[in-house]
Amino acid sequence: MSVIIILLIASISVAALFLVAFIWSIRNGQMDDDYSPPRRILFDDTIQKPKS
Structure with a gap:
């Protein structure tokens, strides 16, 4: 039962953080x-090289 209380306190403190x-x-x-x-969405992120 004490493990559940410790885990509950730890999870509430992480959520508060x-x-x-x-x-x-x-x-x-x-x-x-x-x-x-x-x-x-209108612009491409990659730069396309021209084919030579």
């Missing part, structure tokens, strides 16, 4: 890119 990291990234503007996602 990820929640804090997510809130921190939102407040610092990590997800504010509104311009490039709709335009990313």
Whole structure:
């Protein structure tokens, strides 16, 4: 029974850590890119070499 309590505390602490990291990234503007996602599909990522 004590192992279940230890695992429960560990999982709640990991979840809280990820929640804090997510809130921190939102407040610092990590997800504010509104311009490039709709335009990313219009351009190729690879550079094609001309055949000689």
